[in-house]
Amino acid sequence: MDETPTWTTGTLTGNSEPCFSFGVIADIQYADLEDGYNFWGSRRRYYRHSLHLLQSAVEEWNKEGNLLEFVLQLGDIIDGFNAQHKTSKNALGRVMKEFKKLRAPVHHIWGNHELYNFTRDYLTQSELNTKSLEDHIFLGSAAKGQDSPGDATAEHYYAYHFSPVTKFRFILLDAYDLSVLGRDKSTQKYQDSLKLLKEKNPNENLNSPTGLAEPHFVEFNGGFSQAQLDWFNEVLTFSDRNEEKVVVVGHIPIHPDSTDDSVCLAWNYKDALSVIHSHQCVVCFLAGHLHDGGYCLDSHGVHHLTLEGIVETPPGSHAFGTIHVYDNKLVLMGRGRIPDKVMYYTKYEDKCKYNCL
Numbered sequence: 001m002d003e004t005p006t007w008t009t010g011t012l013t014g015n016s017e018p019c020f021s022f023g024v025i026a027d028i029q030y031a032d033l034e035d036g037y038n039f040w041g042s043r044r045r046y047y048r049h050s051l052h053l054l055q056s057a058v059e060e061w062n063k064e065g066n067l068l069e070f071v072l073q074l075g076d077i078i079d080g081f082n083a084q085h086k087t088s089k090n091a092l093g094r095v096m097k098e099f100k101k102l103r104a105p106v107h108h109i110w111g112n113h114e115l116y117n118f119t120r121d122y123l124t125q126s127e128l129n130t131k132s133l134e135d136h137i138f139l140g141s142a143a144k145g146q147d148s149p150g151d152a153t154a155e156h157y158y159a160y161h162f163s164p165v166t167k168f169r170f171i172l173l174d175a176y177d178l179s180v181l182g183r184d185k186s187t188q189k190y191q192d193s194l195k196l197l198k199e200k201n202p203n204e205n206l207n208s209p210t211g212l213a214e215p216h217f218v219e220f221n222g223g224f225s226q227a228q229l230d231w232f233n234e235v236l237t238f239s240d241r242n243e244e245k246v247v248v249v250g251h252i253p254i255h256p257d258s259t260d261d262s263v264c265l266a267w268n269y270k271d272a273l274s275v276i277h278s279h280q281c282v283v284c285f286l287a288g289h290l291h292d293g294g295y296c297l298d299s300h301g302v303h304h305l306t307l308e309g310i311v312e313t314p315p316g317s318h319a320f321g322t323i324h325v326y327d328n329k330l331v332l333m334g335r336g337r338i339p340d341k342v343m344y345y346t347k348y349e350d351k352c353k354y355n356c357l
């Protein structure tokens, strides 16, 4: 019997070459400001230094050569304080200048801080919209109605998928599709989101989880519309049929065991998990948002990896990684606060077993 562990921490000792590699970085939250603290005053935030950390991450990735296919920027690229200081465009320009030095494309996710700084229409027209890197495969009716870059509708969501090599696909999800952040107050999505948030969170400050039965119903989180979940389901159906392995990426974690405080979770994380668990193809969900990082292997054999955030990373340390993709595992080579991890794919027959339970 094969005793291969499904997950181990440790050194990278694989003998075979990876098929390809990609970089990961989360919560840069750059601002040209003195250091500050998180809301609870428990974690220092290094707003200015985050740009230096990005610079050195880019330098390191560039040394990795042609195997590095792309980088995933997991959202919150600049801090919300920029909006108050009217420095949003300037700060974004400085961060994008560093990303342009990278010799590989970057896929950008949108987090809550993107929505503190910019409208969705602005983001759609900006360099943070990397949907032009999407794959165009036929997906059926649920995929119709999705806007393409430059196609700014008030109710749109920002999600796409791409396949860097045969049999491997990445899906970027919009965790603020249902949100009061970034949505015009006249939209149905804003009104539905506010209604849901107020039903679940009676606090005067909707960012406060105090006393909540479901503490993830706070304004700085968001969720997925049914239209996006239907689209997601169609992409996974395509991937199942084509025996692809899929990595899903979103700003907010979707598994309670991959976040340590039960707050940093997408509003309807159970709906996203249920779509994933109705398919065989998903091997890993990557998120940011929780600056302390987290990890779990769920009951269906899907790895949930939440990356430590750059903004709470002190000088002398780091928080980025390179994930090497093998035919039987993902190997995370973490830097600084991000530990190495080996994440084996759960065997197809084991996933079937879970799904029949």
Ligand SMILES: Nc1ccn([C@@H]2O[C@H](COP(=O)(O)OP(=O)(O)OC[C@H](O)CO)[C@@H](O)[C@H]2O)c(=O)n1
Pocket (backbone or CB within 6 Å): 038, 039, 076, 112, 113, 205, 207, 208, 209, 220, 264, 289, 290, 291, 292
């Ligand atoms: N109890 C709270 C918590 C937060 N706020 C306010 O909400 C806004 C967003 O909070 P912030 O911590 O800046 O969000 P991040 O996305 O950077 O981090 C998410 C997790 O906290 C990381 O672990 C901000 O304006 C806070 O002041 C609040 O009012 N009440």
